[in-house]
Amino acid sequence: MAPVILVLGGVGFIGRNFIAYIIDNNLVDHVRVADKALPATAYLSDKHKKVFDDKRVEFKQANLTNTAAVEKIFTRDDGKEFDYVFNLAAETKYGQSDEVYDERTFQLSVAVAKEAAKRKVKVFVEVSTAQVYESDKKPSAEEGKLKPWTAIAKSKLKAEEELKKISGLNLVILRPAIVYGWGDVYGITPRLIMGAVYRQLNEKMELLWTKDLKMNTVHVDDVARALWHVAATKEEKGGRTRPVTAAEIYNLADKTDTDQGKVNQHIQAIFGIDTGFQGTMISQFAKLNLESVTEDVNDKHLQPWSELCKAAGVTNTPLTPYLDKELLKDNALSVDGSKIEKELGFTYTVPQLTEQELRKVVEEFVASNMWPKGTTK
Template sequence: MAPTVLLLGGVGFIGRNLVQYLLDKSLVETVRVADKALPATAYLNDAQKRLFTEDKRVEFRQANLTNAAAIEKVYTRDDGKEFDYVINLAAETKYGQSDEVYDERTYQLSVAVANEAAKRKVKVFVEVSTAQVYESDKKPSGEEGKVKPWTAVAKSKLKAEEELKKIPGLNLVILRPALVYGPGDVYGLTPRLIMGAVYRQLNEKMELLWTKDLKMNTVHVSDVARAIWHVSATTAEQGGRAGPVTGVEIYNLADHNDTDQGKVNNLIEIIFGIKTGFQGTMISQFAKLNLEAVTEDVNDKHLQPWSELCKSAGVANTPLTPYLDKELLKDNALSVDGTKIEKTLGFGYLVPTMTEAGLREVVAGFVESGTWPKGTTK
């Protein structure tokens, strides 16, 4: 019989794509999705809406997973059995929140749901973290690389990772994806795509800080979904171990594109028919010293034209914004070696490089759902 899965935070970007993958491939008997957000208000695409509302294999539970009683409730099945796999995608993923918010919604939440998994002796618990936990470096970080998280999201994730490793009897696998993009992506590459649409509207050259070589390694959401399933199934087969090494297994997820700002800009030029470039050393050094003011200026420049684009196209409600938090405007390199999962578990990336078609698919998905104005691309 196919396994049963509890998916925490499953209405979000990665979660909705994972649900679609599991059901399209008939990999599960049931998947219970627990999230504080309701599918009806989460801007799902039409196919995903149908899965959440019509597919009998999906059970949705609205739950605030910072609450102990809510955690116990979502773990409890009607038949008295336990879930085979628990996948934790529940976290505060929005940038620019307070430390208290990340502590409660990421760190404390992860520890609480992992303790419940250990208590119930689930076969596998997958914690989806982030590759932003590694020290910013041009050289790709492997799983043993130096950790020095450079966003508040990553700090809370690393703290959670360390605590989860100490939980007795937890069959833990940690995944650290690079920048995740694909249909439904709001905070990854999409703000840059929106900027492309804005500069097309303004008929101006789009010039970014730093240089074309600044690494921002990527992984497609479909490969993240496949990797989550791959490590879950492999770990269960091996009795609670993913791979040949005892103890906690950690896997990076990064495609073969070795994505940097230059590669992203090249595709934005093609998609939006604009010119792009970089500000140069002097302006970038000034920005480094005045990041607060520069962030404000950058966002002021983009927010109004985007708002006008949406208004003129009749887009009344959208989760999309070109707003970039100052944490993401810093010159931190995201350079990740994602080959361990290939070498040790036989996983293969089906989207090894970022393509024009792949980014156009992101825009087209938002246009279809009515959250992106029509006619912004070339």
Template structure:
């Protein structure tokens, strides 16, 4: 996409995060901006950047500004540059950890986002792009942007509140993006936990059993297309409009788990709706057991491979283990002329994520080998977590 870009100035709030680092790389590698400032509380040196992202951040066009965007003074400083105002401001900053308290989300999403939006309105930026959440409703049928919202995670609830507040800001030229599950190089919370869990089941030589069924919707989008879409919306999005960003895969839990199983050459299955519904009655205990079961072999594998520190783990938060569909209609963005380069989630794209982690030394390479043995030298004969549920509550 060739825009007037080389002269454009861009402020990326939360720019050392997963999408932000890929956005910096995209803008630099395609020569789309003449000046890029990244504002984040996490400096690049501590953000687990891969070599490609480190190179992008080292470009002289990129300036990092350490910022606590919950603080209005810090926000003002992030926006202030001797070279002039920024043309485009893209807000990727937010509390992204699941399972936090309401107070944490109020500060890390609501307060932070409104601080940034008000500053952008005051400075009359050409376009303010708020990256929201695709978790605005649960349906097996694709949800359009104008559908009624009933957010099903705490993060999405606070993102929805931000969306409502932006609609009241008459002086702000804004667009809202709602991405599906984002995956790609640097991902730690999208599909990567599933990749780590698959590796755990390869290690323990058990069948990977998941809650619910293969039909649970888990719509996806590659981070490369997210970055392209965000830049596209800076120039072609309609003021005050919301756009879903989602590929054409129609991804389900079944599709994702099938790809993971192919990577590790493991078998997978599902507990089913009946047993999962019973488990839901004591979900906090069930989730604790699931995560405990996965964490021990993961830690053992990391130790065996000499990995002392890694940001990766198989933990999945309770909010993401309910029978909630993430299913989005992406036609509105396509109608603006946007074309996806990665229209479907493919096994090679997931292997690309793993290869990146392997090169960084943060993923046990032995988990991708053909010889997987337990710590005592023998394959575990125990059953997977799903079998434990079936034994306790019946065959469903």
């Protein structure tokens, strides 16, 4: 019999693509999706709207920072327990206060994991981030040095450590690189929007640092597949009737070894603009004045984007070229995503970041009227 699963934070970027994957591939008879955001207001594409309308998908609105709400979400009508629980619920917006990340990421993860352990859920999958590793040119493997460099990553790592201590929790942790694909708002998409802005301004797009700054990537379709793959494999190793095995950790990163230079090449091709880099000296100066530099950068991009949207009749969009100062620093994201292949037989179906894949992101946003038409070459 197909497993019955619970997906927390299932309306978000990774969540909606994961729900689409399990429904399209008939992997479940029933999935309960819990999220504080309603599907109707979450900028779903037509494809994802259909997925959430599928009779196998049950949506419940819930604030998972509330203990009573967590208990309620885990309680099935038939009195049985969920087989797999996937935690994708977290604060993903940059630039929030430490208190916000503590409540919406750390405390939330611990609360839902404890509930899963109490109910002896077969497998609990926690989605973390590869930003927990020390910024280094050399790819970080799972046992690499941990030194989180964003506030999101700090709260995620704290949650990981706490989850490992929970008795009876059959835990898998995934640490993806920058996730891109349809629905991405905070990953590669702000740079794509900047490409559209510089085409409009008829100017060269010059970024801080150099072309070699690593920003490794993974396609959301592969993240969705990996979520299911690790849960199914973990259950084979030790389900509810067998002893709980130690937490397993897997990175997710494609084969591109993506850096700023490679992303810029694709942006050049998609928008027909020139791109370049400020170099280390100017960038070091910017780093010392990051607050004002960030403000200037965002001021330059926000107005033209707003005008582009207005002229094209795009009145409602989650998309913005806004970049938080955490992302303007010279932190390299270099990740070795091969362990999941070697140990679990997983394969990446989108092994390369290509111009075509990035064009698809833009085209799907255009089709959903969230991106102005006619901005690409």
